[in-house]
Each structure stands twice: as structure tokens, then as C-alpha cells.
Amino acid sequence: MMRYFLRRLxxxxxxxxxxxxxxxxxxxxxxxxxxxxxxxxxxxAPETVAALRAQxxxxxxxxxxxxxxxxxxxxxxxxxxxxxNSPVAPLLxxxxxxxxLLTVTATxxxxxxxxxxxxxxxxxxxxxxxRMITWGTAALLVIPDLALALGLLVLAVRTGWFPTGGMxxxxxxxxxxxHKLQDLGLHTVLPILALVLxxxxxxxxxxxxxxxEVLGAPFLLAAQGHGISGRTLLYRYALPAAANPLISLxxxxxxxxxxxxxxxxxxxxxxxxxxxLLEAIxxxxxxxxxxxxxxxxxxxxxxxxxxxxxxxxxDPRIRTESGSR
Amino acid sequence: xxxxIKAENLVKRYARRNRGGAQEELRALDGVSFExxxxxxxxxxxxxxxxxxxxxxCLACLEEATSGSIWFGGKDIxxxxxxxxxxxxxxxxxxxxxPANSLNPRWEAIGIxxxxxxxxGRISREEMKERAYSLLERVGLSAEIAERLPGELSGGQxxxxxxxxxLALEPKVLVLDEALSALDCSVQAQIANVLLELQSAxxxxxxxITHDLGMAAHLADxxxxxxxxxxxxxxxxxxxxxxxxxxxxxxxxxxxPRLARAPMAPIGR
Numbered sequence: 001m002m003r004y005f006l007r008r009l010x011x012x013x014x015x016x017x018x019x020x021x022x023x024x025x026x027x028x029x030x031x032x033x034x035x036x037x038x039x040x041x042x043x044x045a046p047e048t049v050a051a052l053r054a055q056x057x058x059x060x061x062x063x064x065x066x067x068x069x070x071x072x073x074x075x076x077x078x079x080x081x082x083x084x085n086s087p088v089a090p091l092l093x094x095x096x097x098x099x100x101l102l103t104v105t106a107t108x109x110x111x112x113x114x115x116x117x118x119x120x121x122x123x124x125x126x127x128x129x130x131r132m133i134t135w136g137t138a139a140l141l142v143i144p145d146l147a148l149a150l151g152l153l154v155l156a157v158r159t160g161w162f163p164t165g166g167m168x169x170x171x172x173x174x175x176x177x178x179h180k181l182q183d184l185g186l187h188t189v190l191p192i193l194a195l196v197l198x199x200x201x202x203x204x205x206x207x208x209x210x211x212x213e214v215l216g217a218p219f220l221l222a223a224q225g226h227g228i229s230g231r232t233l234l235y236r237y238a239l240p241a242a243a244n245p246l247i248s249l250x251x252x253x254x255x256x257x258x259x260x261x262x263x264x265x266x267x268x269x270x271x272x273x274x275x276x277l278l279e280a281i282x283x284x285x286x287x288x289x290x291x292x293x294x295x296x297x298x299x300x301x302x303x304x305x306x307x308x309x310x311x312x313x314x315d316p317r318i319r320t321e322s323g324s325r
Numbered sequence: 326x327x328x329x330i331k332a333e334n335l336v337k338r339y340a341r342r343n344r345g346g347a348q349e350e351l352r353a354l355d356g357v358s359f360e361x362x363x364x365x366x367x368x369x370x371x372x373x374x375x376x377x378x379x380x381x382x383c384l385a386c387l388e389e390a391t392s393g394s395i396w397f398g399g400k401d402i403x404x405x406x407x408x409x410x411x412x413x414x415x416x417x418x419x420x421x422x423x424p425a426n427s428l429n430p431r432w433e434a435i436g437i438x439x440x441x442x443x444x445x446g447r448i449s450r451e452e453m454k455e456r457a458y459s460l461l462e463r464v465g466l467s468a469e470i471a472e473r474l475p476g477e478l479s480g481g482q483x484x485x486x487x488x489x490x491x492l493a494l495e496p497k498v499l500v501l502d503e504a505l506s507a508l509d510c511s512v513q514a515q516i517a518n519v520l521l522e523l524q525s526a527x528x529x530x531x532x533x534i535t536h537d538l539g540m541a542a543h544l545a546d547x548x549x550x551x552x553x554x555x556x557x558x559x560x561x562x563x564x565x566x567x568x569x570x571x572x573x574x575x576x577x578x579x580x581x582p583r584l585a586r587a588p589m590a591p592i593g594r
Binding site: 217218219221222223224225226227228229237240241315316317320 | 385386387411412413414415418419421423426427428429430431432433440441444474476477487490494
């Protein structure tokens, strides 16, 4: 069993290593760099630009820069941001915290709604409530996230119920603790709603499909034939059997915690990773971009690893396959 | 002989939509009546689509008939509430065609066998284990397979396990829906022998649903031949097979393979 996990873990680290190299390579291959715009400015001497490039080691060969980046990664800095004139890691962490506040809440909510709704729908397969849910999710599915976010913003502007962007009111610093919490809560409503609405249809459909497939299985009919009641049948037989695809999907959900909300953050000016990375990409703030990519990759890989662990725990067939018995 | 099951004028219709979206009625059972006596085996034969599987589901109380009655234990099991039906179900156990998906693929053999016993909740864990092992022996499985998953068993072993699981509830009737059809010939013969042993040792009443007249003749006392949701012919097995009156029966009789004893005709000159 340990061997199975160790192998998966080694796999994960290898993947992160590979992605870091690719991220490095591609961001460097992209034309231009942070200091190029200075060259257009007649007031800055070419020597100054060259000196800056040298200071940030942009004139060094790629392997050397990668090595020094890895070194700074080990020291918990992840390189240096040109724009903020500071190590990348603390910058990213502050933004990632804001992003996670949104995405963790939204993911928990979306799963919390999708699971019962999907099961409920699957139990009524082909009947009216199920058809309504199928249509509803299809409708939500075809609305692009951008349109969804903009629509919600229009709603907020028209009604004035919710603030239309940002994470805090102007004089947030002077609020009492409870007032701060309330203010933060109000600001999270729109982006979380947008995230939940964009994630929900896919989740509901997957849950519905997985449960519906199991509900038609002969072993469930056999269990029913033993005189087992409907509730027990659902919880003890159907749901464990339907779990595998959903666990994999949960892995993806966790993997998308850092990267799934970027667009919505930009539209709703949420001070998370989204606007931060967009800015960094436009300014060619190299190490910030690489740091962002690495962060998302770590989450993606961790999500998949977690799914593997859960699957191993949930399904005895995987245990026998991995040769631990 | 004691009458155990009496089906009267059983009708089962399904509403389904055809491609145009119009409601279409499918008559799976169209007025079926028969009797099953305790300790005997009734074979239900017919081509696919003749309503055999629907009949199996109705008998096992897993599908509600549209009209008609099935008398069992003094009650019409077509007309009782779901709660009562749940109490009837353990007494009439259904065995499916494909044991690969009628056994929970995540449970070990021993877990599959003790599950119905846990449901009854009357006996201790130790007793359950003991019962499970004696059931394995009863259907000719070795105790070694107790900790295997269904996926690690052969088709024959799985079907034996499915039979053992059905027996765990000590049912009065076994309904076997094409239970041998998915197996190799030699394995079919082995399982058929297991069934014959059960009949003689436990006096088990069986409803044996099949399209294989040969196997029906081997296992059954009475036979019912179905076609298009109706019973076209019924009676003692020997009589029906000796003088099949209906076209459908003749076709089924003709489909029973025989070993060719005659020497092969010379090819060419």
C-alpha cells in the first residue's frame, strides 16, 4: 500500500518539476521582457536598462537562471517580481488567500447543492422533476461564465443589494469586527454566486449520470429483492457504487481551486490571483507568472493525488489491482 | 401437493415513447395464468421478448403488475403495500442471468453472503460467518474464495455465489431468470446439478425461466411456453415435449442441439 502512494507521490513531484521547466521555457521564449518598454523612453539611458537586466540576471543563460530560481524557491521566495520589487512568494500567497476564500466556499456550496440535487434527479429519471433539472442545467451550461458574471453585475447595479466589486468597502479599516465580517460577506456574494452557477450544471449532471447508471444495475435489483428498503438501498448500495467518477471529479474541483476563478475575479475586480496574474502577464513580470503557474499546478496535482487516495480507500477493486494483497 | 403460487390473468403493460414521441403501449404480459406446487419446478420457456423476464420480476415482487393477481402465502402480492411487499421479497428470490453485475463488485464473497443475514438482524456475527461458509459448501464453492471480490471469480463461481446468496434468506421459491444462459456448457451442467441437489435436499420450489428447452426438460416437472406475452402451451414437461402442439413450441424443440450420430455425408464424389 505504501508503495502505491509513494509511487503516486513521486509521480506528482515529477509532474511539478516538468511543469516548472516548461513554464520557465515558455515565458522566456515569449518575445520581450519587463524592461523593454524602458528602452522607448528617451530619458532612460540604454546603460541603465542594461544594468537593470544584469541586476535581475535576465542576461544570463537559461539553465543558470533556472538554477537560481530553484535556489530561491528552496528559500521560499520563488524569484523576484520586477513590478513589486519584492520576492514573489509573499505576493502570491496574499492573493491566493483571497482567491481561496472565494473558491473554497463556492466549491463546498456547489458540491453541497449538486450531490442531493443529482441524486434526487437520478431517482426520478425521465419524470418531470428530472426533465426540469436536465433542461435547467443545460441552460446554465450554455451561458458563458463571462455573460453570467456580467449579468450578475448588472443585477447588482440595478438593485443596489450588493457591492459591485472589490473585497471591502472604502473605510473597511475603521469598521468593528462584526461589521467587517458583514462587509466581507456582502462582497463575496456575487463572485461566489457566479462561481457556483458556473460549476453547478456540470456537477449535477455528473452526479445524476453516475447515480442513474448504478440505480439500473442488477445487483441493486438483487438487493431490493432481499427486501432492503429504498433509503438503505440508496445509501449503502447505490452511492458507494456511484462514487468513483465523482471522486475523480472532486479531485478536479480541488485542482481548480486556484485557477478556476481567474476570469470571474477579473470581471468582479476581486483582489485575488486573477487580476494579479493578468497584470503580471501584460507587464511580462516573469517570475510572478511562473509562480502563478506553479501554484495552480501544485493544486491540480494535489487534487489528483487526493482523488487517488480517496479512490484507494473507497474501492476494494483498486486495492487488489495495485497488488497489495 | 400444496399449491404455492397461483398467477391469475397477469397483465403488465409498459408505456413507452416511440421515435415520434407518441405514447406507445408495450404488452409484456397479456393475461398469464399458471400454478406452482411446493417442491416442484416450473419451467417458463419462450423466445426473447416473450415476456419471460417481466414475469420473473413480477414474481419476485420487484415489478407491479398492471392487473391480475399472484397468490402467495394467502396474499395477492400484486395488491399489497410496498412495506408488505418488502417482507414478501426475501421469500421469493430472483437469480439473474449475468452474475457479473448482479453481485456487488465491491464486496468480498463472504460479505455478499452475510449481507442478507445482516438485514434480518437476528443472529450474531459468528453465526453469520458460519452460515455463510455452510452456504458456500452447499453450492460447491471452496472456503478459499471467501475473501475474493466477484471480479476475481469465474463465471460459474459467480453464479454459484449468486445462488448461495439467494439461499441465505431461506426462501420458499427460487426464480431463475436465464440463470444458466451466460455460462459455458460444462458449467451450465454443473450449476444444473447444484439446482437438482437443492431440489432433492431442501425440497426447493423453482421457477426456471429459459429459452433452452433441453435444460427445461432436464430440470422441470411442469412447463409453460410463452409467446408475445401470452401462454401458448402448458402441461407436464414430457407431454409437451413429446407432442408440441404449437408452432412456437415446435420451433423451440427444433432449436435444441443434438449430437449428430449419422456419418457425415461424403462431399463431392
